[in-house]
Amino acid sequence: MLGMGIRPNLAIFNNIVEYVSSTNDSDTPLEILELMEERGIWPDSYTYLLVLHNAVRLMNREKVDRILHKVTRVNLLSREPHIVNKTLHAILKFRKTTGIGQEVPATETFEAMLEVYKRAHKVQPLIDLGLIPESNDDGKYSTTRSRPPSSTLALMITAYLNTQPRLFSIWQIFRRFQDLVSAGHRDFVPMLRTDYIFNIFIMAFRCDSRAIAKCFRIVDYMLEPLPKAAFQITRAGLRLPLAKARPSKITWTILLNILICNDNIAAAEKLHQKMKERGIEVNSMAWNILIRGYAQNQMVEAAAKALKDMEKESWLPDKHTVEALGLIDNQELLRTMLDVLDSNEPESEPEEDDLTTAREW
Template sequence: MLNDFLKANRKDKDIQESRQYLGRHWEVFFEERRNENQGRQGSNGSKRSRQMESIANFDPSVDVYDLQLEWKNIPRKYRRNYWPGLMLDILCKRPDDALKFLVATTLADPLPNRACIEDSLDYIVEYHLYRQSRSPITSKNFAVLFEAINNLLTKFIPSKVRISSYAIYHICKHADRIQAETLLETLSRRGQEVNPNLRLHFVDFLARRGATDSAVTLLGSMHRDKVVDFTEPRVTSICATLLRCSQQNPDAIHSESHIYSLLLEWGIRPSIIFYTILAHNAFESWDHETAWKIYDMIIENDIEPSDHTYSIFLHNAKLRKDQEALENILNGVKANNIRNEYVATDLLHAMLLLHENQARNLRGDEARASSESLFQRMVLLYSTYFELSPLEDLAPEYFTLDRKLSPEAEGRRMHPDCATLSLMVSTVIRCRVEQSELPLFYNRFKGLVDAGHPDFVNVATEVNVFNAFIKALGKDRDTLPFSTQILGDMLGAEASGVKAQSTDIESNDRKRMVSPTVQTWSILVHAFMTQGQPRAAEKLVAMMRRRGVDPNKITWNTLITGYLQMQNMAGAMHSDDRAEEGGLGN
């Protein structure tokens, strides 16, 4: 049985050189045992056999030092000979206990065969960290495994106990920052050679865990040893990771700029990847000026920005509502013929945000004209990148264009994803649909969802669309009551004070829509308070709490402000008291 287990668990490793897992040296044990059994001529029940059986069946709860004493009771000359068979038996039948057996039996001389120890460590590491991937090891259990293995490596020189690159790789994948640095230090101190491939893995692991200085030092040693080519794509990728993750550790000796200068010195070729990372890090450090200088440098040096480059600069321009920066990005996107759905959607969103910021003080016909102008520009931009057909299914009167695209341009248009469609539906609600037409427009949208339209079923999972409907409906006393019907649809069932629209669709099918968030409830509260209906607003607060949604600071401030505008000091103070009780006081 053990021989079958041995053969079944031989395999090539992914890391380091190709070698046999549970190698041929284990066969020596079986050959010796066959010869020994022939020489004994069938003698059974010896004291030694009982000792071996006791060891093989040790109590998992036994202290490791008690197990060591039991192991020492076996005559020294037999320990090395019988260790492989005992270890194979434990690996086969009770692998969870194999590490304890390994630790206990290496505390006493003579040590088992080095190659057998290495194979056993491989199997133990794989069993705990790879084979049980459906039930990942806990950090507490991994700490026990790590400490035991690291202690073995610390105690014995490589000629006595060795660990394979395969095991090191899997340990590193699960190690935290301190554990990864400890293992690297242990390997360095004991002088165990680590191949270049594994050293690169170490650089990657260390960088991702914020061990910036250790990662830079290791990469520098590889450069000095001339075992790494910084022009290789994989090495470039790891260097990019190191640069990107350098932000995680502000106390590191090596700053981001120093790391980049070192990489250039070692042979990294400047590329858009590194420029983008430098800009991204600058944005995260709130150093917008440096980031935009990097963008200017990219353009001046005729380096073609990537989709990701445009995305991060566009995101920053949106946050700052910088009209000039957005126009620069839009010109770059058009000039470089960028066809990326995320970049295009970000551009559309930026147009909407800028409009809302600029039109904040507009009223009446001027506000209406501005909104219609924005909407037409957004539809034109949208149609440049995306298919219009899903939106035409919803509202052809708003989304049909007179101009015809060439077959080539038509073929390059992308199918819009959920986020893009949600943005455009929200925009038409804000900018084009007349107040009195909002209920009819919502029913049209809901009809597509109920009918299972492949695009709008997904849009119904986006809360922003429903929030846009409710916010728009809440602007007028006549359409305000309809907002509670939308709330009923989102809740998916009739509730006290709120009724979903009548429909032939069963309740379970109707619950295709996203549930209301605290923002949704707050928008409703604001609408009713603005329209002078505080009792309805309070009912909504009570309902959201019953449904497990706690009011946030915006909810309470909406109530307080509403009561103050109604000159209801008692209501305002009561709302403030409730906010204080929830830890959200001003």
């Protein structure tokens, strides 16, 4: 490009970074960003967002740290909402990788995210939900900070729920969320548009069998009509109708996984069947979860049958299927059961072309 007399500008560099970031190369995007700095072509928020997203996607902690260090040196950049959102995502995603055998405590992760959040957004929604206490400093930058988007609030809620070991505390937060939605809170009502916030709360209950009933109560809430006060309020103050998200296949798969993790095989089988009846796609992840449950409980025949049913529905076994089946102690019995099921399958009907060929022959 330089040999052709073309002097790259910001737009050209961004196109190059975007292309390279679509690959599994975590080195080149950052090298291009630093080349831009050397040439006096200062990257904009989009450049940093591309490079940061690529490093997070590839789980390269060292690159993420270097990029975030660059971001924090530019005050306006560190307050840009999209950069803040991706920074929060990076902190949350890397919370368990501080060193060999070391984990960042959940409270420390939340505090680190809170500091980043405060650079760009108002803290009042976090106070309203009960995630942080009210402080005398809260109003200091309130006029210069923006309202947080739903995705940013979801990240903060996820981080906070990780700090709560007690089921009662998690349920209190969810009930508070419901109350705020019913009151028409302009920051929390828009979160109803997707299943993400509900999946977050369901996941928070995944480790305790006593909370399974609460998981299904959350699903029931998703199926309820919108509260009368639940409108989306635009910047101009207009009240627009909102479509409330219903449980998605991700929601049902999370529930299936929770039942399996808590050894409730019978309930998992019922839920699996209910998913089919509701027309919800039972993908390879859901099949692998069910197979893992059977394998953990040494239900060899059920595991073998589930594998065959999975294949009949055109889902190919993957490494997770193999790992799940590896939990079965009696591998010889598993092979025998698979052979029996194969032998019991009816032979496929010949294709019309094959019949025509046979007649001609």
